[in-house]
Amino acid sequence: MNLDLAILIQVAIGVAILYAIKKALELPLWVLKNSIAGAIMLYIFNLFGFFTLKVTFVHCLIVGVLGIPGLIGLIIYFYQIVPEVGSLL
Secondary structure, three states: OHHHHHHHHHHHHHHHHHHHHHHHHHHHHHHHHHHHHHHHHHHHHHHHOOOOOOOOHHHHHHHHHHOHHHHHHHHHHHHHHOHHHHOOO
């Protein structure tokens, strides 16, 4: 009876460790996936848009995580709030 309880505790600890490892590996993959999606969105926007934005990792991350509102936010930031920077892009 004592041995069964020890095995049960060890299995529970092992499952908890595997779950923690899985969660720790999901975040970097999620960031990478969204950054690639943001880069694609910025590239398409630069092909068909009236404005041009640099395709940097930070811009890709903003657009990848926030989507269209992030893209609109970047446009407003670079062409309305800080227009001298927008003209250099």
